[in-house]
Amino acid sequence: MSTKKLLGWIFAWILPLSSAWAGLRFEGGALIGARFFQNDDLKNAYGGALLVYPHVSLVFGPVFLGGGYHFGETQRGSVGMFQDAAELMVAGPEIFVGLQAKLGPVLPYVKAGAGFYSYEQKFLAAALRDFNVKGRKQGFCVGGGLKLPIGRVFRLAFAFDYLSLHASGIDSELDMSGIRALGGFGLFF
Amino acid sequence: MIKKGLLFILISGTLILGNSSIGGFGQGQNVIKAKAASRETDAEINDMVMIVEVQFQDGQPQITRVLTVPGLYREAGRGARPGLVPTADVPSLVMLFGEGGRQLFEKEFHMPRFLTVPMGEQASLDIIELRNPKVAVVLPYFEDASRAVVDNQGRRTSVDVRLIEETRLPAQMPRFERAAANADKLHVLILSNGYSAGSLSSFYAAADAIRGFLLSLEPFSGSTASIEVNAYPNMADLGCYHNCGGTDRLICCNGTSVVAAAASSGYLYDEIIVVHNSTVYGGGGYTDGGNYRTNSYTSFAVTYGGDASSRSTVKAVAVHEFGHSFGNLCDEYSYGGTPGNPVCVNCRPACRDWSAWDSGCLQSCSSRTDYYRPTNSIMNVLSAGEFNQASIKADFFPDGLAKRLAFFTGIVLLAPENFTVQRIENNLLLAKEYVNRLSWRANSGNLVDTSSYKLYAKPKDADDSQYGLWMTLNGSATSTDHRYLKKNDFFTYKLVAVDASGRESPAAFCGN
Numbered sequence: 001m002s003t004k005k006l007l008g009w010i011f012a013w014i015l016p017l018s019s020a021w022a023g024l025r026f027e028g029g030a031l032i033g034a035r036f037f038q039n040d041d042l043k044n045a046y047g048g049a050l051l052v053y054p055h056v057s058l059v060f061g062p063v064f065l066g067g068g069y070h071f072g073e074t075q076r077g078s079v080g081m082f083q084d085a086a087e088l089m090v091a092g093p094e095i096f097v098g099l100q101a102k103l104g105p106v107l108p109y110v111k112a113g114a115g116f117y118s119y120e121q122k123f124l125a126a127a128l129r130d131f132n133v134k135g136r137k138q139g140f141c142v143g144g145g146l147k148l149p150i151g152r153v154f155r156l157a158f159a160f161d162y163l164s165l166h167a168s169g170i171d172s173e174l175d176m177s178g179i180r181a182l183g184g185f186g187l188f189f
Numbered sequence: 190m191i192k193k194g195l196l197f198i199l200i201s202g203t204l205i206l207g208n209s210s211i212g213g214f215g216q217g218q219n220v221i222k223a224k225a226a227s228r229e230t231d232a233e234i235n236d237m238v239m240i241v242e243v244q245f246q247d248g249q250p251q252i253t254r255v256l257t258v259p260g261l262y263r264e265a266g267r268g269a270r271p272g273l274v275p276t277a278d279v280p281s282l283v284m285l286f287g288e289g290g291r292q293l294f295e296k297e298f299h300m301p302r303f304l305t306v307p308m309g310e311q312a313s314l315d316i317i318e319l320r321n322p323k324v325a326v327v328l329p330y331f332e333d334a335s336r337a338v339v340d341n342q343g344r345r346t347s348v349d350v351r352l353i354e355e356t357r358l359p360a361q362m363p364r365f366e367r368a369a370a371n372a373d374k375l376h377v378l379i380l381s382n383g384y385s386a387g388s389l390s391s392f393y394a395a396a397d398a399i400r401g402f403l404l405s406l407e408p409f410s411g412s413t414a415s416i417e418v419n420a421y422p423n424m425a426d427l428g429c430y431h432n433c434g435g436t437d438r439l440i441c442c443n444g445t446s447v448v449a450a451a452a453s454s455g456y457l458y459d460e461i462i463v464v465h466n467s468t469v470y471g472g473g474g475y476t477d478g479g480n481y482r483t484n485s486y487t488s489f490a491v492t493y494g495g496d497a498s499s500r501s502t503v504k505a506v507a508v509h510e511f512g513h514s515f516g517n518l519c520d521e522y523s524y525g526g527t528p529g530n531p532v533c534v535n536c537r538p539a540c541r542d543w544s545a546w547d548s549g550c551l552q553s554c555s556s557r558t559d560y561y562r563p564t565n566s567i568m569n570v571l572s573a574g575e576f577n578q579a580s581i582k583a584d585f586f587p588d589g590l591a592k593r594l595a596f597f598t599g600i601v602l603l604a605p606e607n608f609t610v611q612r613i614e615n616n617l618l619l620a621k622e623y624v625n626r627l628s629w630r631a632n633s634g635n636l637v638d639t640s641s642y643k644l645y646a647k648p649k650d651a652d653d654s655q656y657g658l659w660m661t662l663n664g665s666a667t668s669t670d671h672r673y674l675k676k677n678d679f680f681t682y683k684l685v686a687v688d689a690s691g692r693e694s695p696a697a698f699c700g701n
Contacts, residue, residue: 041618080615080622082672088618121619127673133619169619171676 025059027066029186031159035090037178046077046088053159053182059100067095070115070163070180085124090165090176092117094141107147111161115139119167119176131170139165139177147186155186237330238262238452239350241283242445243339244323245300250281250339252348253323254445260452262329279342280480283326285350286336293331300324301488302478303531305513305520306439307471307506308571312525316556317434319475324487325445327452375412375597376457377403377511379420380450382427382442383466384494389422395464395494395503396420402504403511406567406574408581408591408603408634411695415598421454429465429491438471440491447489459597460515461489462507468496474510476517476531479587490514505571512568516590518580519555521562521569530556534583535563543579546633582634591634602639602686602694603632610682610699615672625671629684629697631664639664640689646671649679649701656683 031053037043050072057066071091079086096113120134143161150156159182167174238261242254280297287293300322306315338347379399381392400418403409409416427450428443442463451458465471475488490510495503512518519536530536533555534543540550540561549564562569563579576590583589595601608629615622631639642662647655662669664686671680681700685693 041616045618080617081613081624082615084617086617119619121617123617128617128622130673130675131617131620131622167619169621171621172617172619174619 026189027059028056030054031182031184033182035180039175045079046075049075062099064098069093087122089120090117110144112142115141117165133169137167153187155188157186158183239328239330240325240449241337242325246321249344250341250346252337252346255350256449258449258453281341284338285331285334287333288335298326298484299477299480301475303476305474306436314524315520325448326484373599375416376459377418378451378456378458379462380423382429382463392464398500398504399507403508408594411604412598412600419456421456423450425450431471440465440471440473442491458486461486463491464494467493472506472510474513476513479517479532488514509567517587518568521554523553524556534589535580536560546582547577547579595636601636602688603634604695604697605629605684605686606632608684608697608699623674628668630667637688639686641687643685645683646680649681
């Protein structure tokens with residue numbers, strides 16, 4: 001199913017339903033957190049990294065639809081058998097759709113989406129310039145979290161999701177998937 | 190007389206000797222060309238030699254012949270060769286004096302001490318001690334030489350060379366091209382004996398086989414550029430015969446004739462191998478008791494020439510006997526306990542002498558059942574196809590083949606050993622780097638320390654002219670990595686050891 005058809009399907013079925021609940025709301029915010037690779041080589045080379053995740057959503061009752069930007073993930077590490085110093089960067093926009101519920105004072109939610117990631121590994125040594133890699137790849141993310149309203153406008157948010165990304169390099173394929181743990185605040189209108 | 194000989198020299202003419210187009214020899218290699226030229230313009234007489242034949246009788250020397258022949262004179266191992274000259278005994282001395290007692294020249298020399306017999310099917314005494322050896326020493330020609338004196342540790346003899354001189358000058362005097370200025374080589378001369386012009390192809394085939402086999406063996410294989418093996422189609426009678434001393438497989442030759450033929454060949458001759466035209470198995474090799482500083486050519490080797498069907502045996506006999514004559518090696522098989530053994534590096538009272546290079550330690554060798562031999566080699570069985578490491582790398586008296594070779598070549602560093610390349614994949618996560626991990630070790634036969642290594646590289650399959658100096662490494666290095674290679678980057682490497690004086694070893698090679 002193409003993206004256009006998917007969006008059409010969502011708007012055709014979900015929006016009429018949700019408008020019956022509470023009407024259209026807007027949510028935005030920024031999360032910061034850490035990314036943990038599942039690939040041992042990546043983990044050993046770079047460890048985790050601090051990242052920033054600004055996002056916006058349209059909320060229709062229990063359903064929300066939005067986008068975010070995964071960035072700030074530039075990590076320095078030592079790579080390979082000679083422990084060459086290198087930098088790794090992953091960034092890119094995501095779109096997602098989710099469902100949330102109201103359980104007392106908190107809003108637990110689940111979401112799934114697609115990411116359009118750019119990645120780059122750059123060596124500090126000039127001799128390894130030919131081995132620098134820059135590319136783009138589509139991935140997906142699934143996860144969930146909690147939103148904790150504070151007053152009518154502010155919300156604290158915690159997210160925990162899995163980001164899947166399989167990158168291509170020079171004679172190499174690399175699984176850059178991993179867990180993303182985020183926390184932050186948001187505004188709700 | 191010498192003056193009479195000079196009259197012949199004045200005759201100019203053109204003569205070509207030793208020019209054969211058969212096999213690998215004779216094609217543009219040191220062809221002796223007699224040029225039409227006037228002797229009067231030459232201040233030096235550098236294309237004649239004097240050969241003094243000395244017969245020893247219980248240590249008392251006697252000059253039995255003096256020959257003047259066209260030929261080349263050169264000193265083996267010219268230049269400093271520190272640590273490369275074994276001193277087994279006090280050498281004898283031959284001196285030339287001119288009118289009025291003026292000394293013109295002197296030269297130390299050694300005499301053959303043993304004659305070895307090719308191995309037979311049954312154990313037998315395969316070595317003969319030469320109690321009263323005869324030796325022919327080549328000297329430069331001096332027009333006004335009048336007296337030759339030989340001194341053997343104070344026991345002297347002298348002779349008026351004008352009275353006993355025996356001149357063998359051809360009607361047309363050949364002129365020799367001078368020896369190459371860079372004479373840091375071992376010159377092996379293969380001489381024919383008993384071949385007719387029509388059968389020389391068989392000689393060349395045998396010589397080709399011997400040359401190829403010798404140069405394929407350690408340590409010679411590592412210095413092929415510094416070893417010149419020439420074949421000369423000698424037509425003079427060298428007096429070779431089977432059944433020498435009653436042993437059918439022992440071929441003896443007239444040493445003076447052999448030396449004279451070598452000197453007259455126009456080739457340089459540090460070592461001589463005589464190929465006798467015979468299909469009957471046989472040969473022989475002189476050893477000189479361990480000395481190789483002077484007149485090394487007098488301890489020559491002999492082999493039968495055989496035919497096409499026996500070529501592999503012929504070359505093995507030649508190299509085995511060369512092991513005796515050049516390497517002063519002992520037979521490693523046992524004669525069965527007969528006393529009388531020359532000092533050598535490969536048949537010793539204990540194996541510890543060679544344990545650093547050779548793990549072999551087997552009892553009984555040559556004429557000593559109480560001595561030990563190293564691992565199997567061509568000095569034990571002809572089919573072994575190699576010298577053992579003890580024979581190659583011995584650094585104790587009377588020195589192994591490598592050290593002896595170095596005396597002539599000046600190559601005191603040998604090609605690095607075990608030079609290999611291992612392809613390693615370096616996981617750079619988003620890229621794969623390929624690494625050629627090169628490793629080697631210093632040759633244990635090196636005579637001096639390695640100061641540095643020069644590593645050259647060229648793309649695989651590229652012409653040798655594409656070799657470029659890639660890096661210089663410390664002399665203690667035993668490995669290095671060629672990094673930053675992509676999947677299809679393959680290389681061939683050349684590694685050269687360098688000593689503190691800048692002398693380079695032969696190269697070792699490896700590649701992907």
